[in-house]
Amino acid sequence: MLTDARLVAGKDLRLEFRSRVTTTQVLPFVVAIVLLFGFAFEPDADLLVEVTPGLFWMTVLFASMLSIQRSFGIESADGVRDGLRLSGMNPSGIFLGKAAAVFVQLIAVEVVLGFTVTILYGAPIDGLGVLIVTALAATAALAGAGTMFGVLAAGLHGRETLLPLLFLPAVAPVLIAASQAHGLALAGDSGSGLRWSALLALFAVVYVSFGALAFGPLLEES
Amino acid sequence: MTAIPPVDAPGAPAHTGSTATRYLGFVVAGGLALLVALGLFISPPSIEQGDATRIMYIHVPSATTMYYGFGLAGFASAMYLWKKTEFWDLLAGAAAEVGLVFCGLALATGSIWGKPTWGSYWQWDARLTSTLLLFVLFSGYLAVRALQMDTAVRAKRAAFVALFAMIDLPIVHYSVDWWRSLHQEPTLARRDPEIDGMLLFSLMTGMLVFALLFTWLLIHRFRVEFLARRHETKGLADAIATRRAEVHLDQSHRSPDVLDASTGAMETTP
Amino acid sequence: MLSGFPALSGLDLEIAQREVALLRGPNGAGKSTVLRLCAGLVPLESGTASVLGHDVEGDVVSVRRKVGILGHQTNLYEDLTVADNLKFWSSAARAPKVDLASVMDRVGLERRLGDVRVGSLSAGQRRRTAMAVLVARRPRLWLLDEPHAGLDQAGRDLLDGLVAEAVQVGVTVVMASHDHDRALAIATCVVDLAGGMNLAQVKSPESPTHASSTPGNPTGVDTAQPSSGPSSGPSTGPVPRRAPASSPVERSR
Numbered sequence: 191m192l193t194d195a196r197l198v199a200g201k202d203l204r205l206e207f208r209s210r211v212t213t214t215q216v217l218p219f220v221v222a223i224v225l226l227f228g229f230a231f232e233p234d235a236d237l238l239v240e241v242t243p244g245l246f247w248m249t250v251l252f253a254s255m256l257s258i259q260r261s262f263g264i265e266s267a268d269g270v271r272d273g274l275r276l277s278g279m280n281p282s283g284i285f286l287g288k289a290a291a292v293f294v295q296l297i298a299v300e301v302v303l304g305f306t307v308t309i310l311y312g313a314p315i316d317g318l319g320v321l322i323v324t325a326l327a328a329t330a331a332l333a334g335a336g337t338m339f340g341v342l343a344a345g346l347h348g349r350e351t352l353l354p355l356l357f358l359p360a361v362a363p364v365l366i367a368a369s370q371a372h373g374l375a376l377a378g379d380s381g382s383g384l385r386w387s388a389l390l391a392l393f394a395v396v397y398v399s400f401g402a403l404a405f406g407p408l409l410e411e412s
Numbered sequence: 413m414t415a416i417p418p419v420d421a422p423g424a425p426a427h428t429g430s431t432a433t434r435y436l437g438f439v440v441a442g443g444l445a446l447l448v449a450l451g452l453f454i455s456p457p458s459i460e461q462g463d464a465t466r467i468m469y470i471h472v473p474s475a476t477t478m479y480y481g482f483g484l485a486g487f488a489s490a491m492y493l494w495k496k497t498e499f500w501d502l503l504a505g506a507a508a509e510v511g512l513v514f515c516g517l518a519l520a521t522g523s524i525w526g527k528p529t530w531g532s533y534w535q536w537d538a539r540l541t542s543t544l545l546l547f548v549l550f551s552g553y554l555a556v557r558a559l560q561m562d563t564a565v566r567a568k569r570a571a572f573v574a575l576f577a578m579i580d581l582p583i584v585h586y587s588v589d590w591w592r593s594l595h596q597e598p599t600l601a602r603r604d605p606e607i608d609g610m611l612l613f614s615l616m617t618g619m620l621v622f623a624l625l626f627t628w629l630l631i632h633r634f635r636v637e638f639l640a641r642r643h644e645t646k647g648l649a650d651a652i653a654t655r656r657a658e659v660h661l662d663q664s665h666r667s668p669d670v671l672d673a674s675t676g677a678m679e680t681t682p
Numbered sequence: 683m684l685s686g687f688p689a690l691s692g693l694d695l696e697i698a699q700r701e702v703a704l705l706r707g708p709n710g711a712g713k714s715t716v717l718r719l720c721a722g723l724v725p726l727e728s729g730t731a732s733v734l735g736h737d738v739e740g741d742v743v744s745v746r747r748k749v750g751i752l753g754h755q756t757n758l759y760e761d762l763t764v765a766d767n768l769k770f771w772s773s774a775a776r777a778p779k780v781d782l783a784s785v786m787d788r789v790g791l792e793r794r795l796g797d798v799r800v801g802s803l804s805a806g807q808r809r810r811t812a813m814a815v816l817v818a819r820r821p822r823l824w825l826l827d828e829p830h831a832g833l834d835q836a837g838r839d840l841l842d843g844l845v846a847e848a849v850q851v852g853v854t855v856v857m858a859s860h861d862h863d864r865a866l867a868i869a870t871c872v873v874d875l876a877g878g879m880n881l882a883q884v885k886s887p888e889s890p891t892h893a894s895s896t897p898g899n900p901t902g903v904d905t906a907q908p909s910s911g912p913s914s915g916p917s918t919g920p921v922p923r924r925a926p927a928s929s930p931v932e933r934s935r
Contacts, residue, residue: 194774197770197773197774201759201762201766201770204762204766205759205761205762208761208762208763208799209761264759264761267759267760268755268756268757268758268760269753269754269755269756269757270757270758270759272723272751272755272757273757273758273771275723275746276721276723276746276749276750276751276757277746277747277771277774277775278743278744278746278747278748278774278775278776279774280743335576338572338576342556342569342572342573343556352552352555352556352559355548355551355552355555356552356555356556356573359545359548359549359552360549360552360576360577360580362545362584362587363580363583363584363586363587363588366587366588366591367587370591389586389587389590393583396579396583400575400576400579404572404575404576407493407568407572408568408569408572410565564725
């Protein structure tokens with residue numbers, strides 16, 4: 191299973207490297223959102239700093255939508271999905287591989303997003319340790335849930351619109367926990383922040399496990 | 413589930429009612445009347461909130477019934493994935509739909525309760541917020557069920573979505589609760605320190621009546637969907653027969669000399 | 683069932699190892715579905731199917747690992763290079779490490795194309811890449827859906843050569859093709875399909891004259907003896923099968 195995961199993750203990331211969709215599309219998208227929120231709320235420095243955690247994670251959620259769509263978009267061309275089924279690879283391995291690739295891409299997005307938010311909103315970078323832990327756990331949860339919903343809804347004709355509807359409410363807890371942890375970290379309250387991070391880690395475990403089990407049956411029959 | 417004859421058979425049911433549901437229906441109707449009497453007239457107003465509490469007689473039962481519905485949908489989905497029979501799929505769908513109705517009712521009544529109590533229709537109360545999220549989650553489930561695709565494939569996918577929603581349920585509750593507990597606010601779950609006997613009785617009656625109402629609606633919804641499916645797939649045998657007929661069409665096109673000469677010469681020229 | 687419509691309606695089929703079976707029939711007869719069934723990609727409504735000794739319903743993963751499909755779609759990642767695709771798909775099948783150069787030579791792809799995006803290749807080159815993937819995966823059963831379509835003369839010769847080589851090493855081939863002449867030349871048995879079931883199955887000796895003598899026997903009739911023309915080769919017992927109402931869908935090896 192892990193060999194398959196590594197193989198698929200490698201393939202997805204290599205594909206990303208060659209097609210550069212994340213760098214050319216998702217990153218600018220993310221910067222645009224930060225900018226637009228600035229427009230929407232007016233450049234009130236205090237307000238922007240206060241809403242930074244929430245805005246940061248909302249933006250990550252939107253970015254993950256794009257990543258997931260892309261992750262399964264590449265599988266919809268030219269019978270590749272059939273090829274995956276036929277390859278004889280362990281479906282849970284395929285799941286972990288795809289989720290891992292999404293995870294890596296999202297982390298990259300978050301780093302850039304972090305810089306953008308720090309510069310544009312003047313948000314401080316305190317509690318970096320907690321921030322990193324939070325980001326890792328939250329992203330893992332998002333990648334897990336997203337890949338599961340992705341195989342169900344994304345990349346197939348007429349079902350792209352279903353992904354946001356299914357995914358966003360389902361990961362609302364991640365949004366809550368991540369924003370809280372982020373906010374607390376920035377405020378200097380690492381202890382409480384870490385409690386939320388621990389919760390996020392639990393979410394990640396649950397979502398990834400469920401996804402690994404569900405992916406096999408769901409991959410069958412588009 | 414008793415066998416129901418195919419749609420076009422002579423004995424096919426013309427509606428989804430049956431003796432059992434008629435009895436049940438009467439009981440439910442009577443129960444609702446009783447509940448109205450208890451709720452609006454007989455039981456006393458609460459000390460803290462006055463007459464506004466009366467809406468609790470609908471709100472609380474709606475909420476519990478909603479949980480029955482979603483819980484049943486989750487259970488039926490798991491059973492479907494195990495047994496793969498149509499019954500469980502239909503049950504899951506019907507339970508989720510009826511559950512969603514009660515969810516909406518719980519939200520509406522909760523919001524209405526909020527106006528006199530909080531001064532606004534929404535206050536990000538933990539319970540209400542989780543319920544709204546549940547509403548959206550199961551709307552997503554019903555959206556998946558509405559997709560046009562092979563029945564069995566769709567059923568499997570919907571089942572996974574339902575199971576995920578069930579697993580997400582405690583996660584949602586816990587995180588929303590914790591989130592709101594940081595800001596103290598009057599919650600809907602607050603009950604009077606001294607619970608009046610009549611109040612409790614009315615509440616219990618309400619829960620029972622609503623549970624029965626749910627069952628009645630569930631049975632009908634299930635049957636409607638069952639009949640709709642029968643109507644759609646009008647028998648595998650028919651379809652197979654049609655498919656086979658293609659052979660004869662092909663055959664007759666390819667080798668006209670096979671045809672019996674006595675039935676009339678096959679005019680090869682128009 | 684495809685959206686409530688049965689693609690196959692009573693198939694009774696048996697193909698032995700090392701055979702090159704040709705599926706014939708009009709469009710919509712179910713040829714592609716039979717191929718997909720052998721790959722374990724199609725759910726069975728009733729009956730049994732076993733491929734390479736594995737039951738399709740119970741142990742589908744084993745079936746898939748040993749089966750290779752070459753169809754209308756290339757099953758290739760457009761954004762990856764030829765080399766990437768070859769490496770990925772052969773590793774996925776746990777095939778022995780592929781010698782890129784030799785495989786590409788075998789299918790007539792210039793070596794320099796190894797680092798070219800599949801999306802940039804011509805249709806014919808993509809077909810050859812798909813063939814390369816098939817060869818690299820080393821499956822025991824080849825399922826070819828209209829393999830000659832879209833290939834030029836050289837490509838078709840190449841394919842026939844690959845099939846011949848494969849059979850030498852013990853591979854079984856099932857192919858659906860409209861290019862009757864060419865396909866019949868390499869086929870060792872012919873299956874006629876129509877309306878989702880097979881009408882007859884005949885082992886055809888090498889001589890092309892016998893190819894035209896396969897009978898088209900309508901359904902429901904008992905085991906009819908196919909009319910065989912003058913047979914010069916060894917008398918190969920034809921294996922026609924009845925196709926009753928909902929017979930087991932059986933394919934065993």
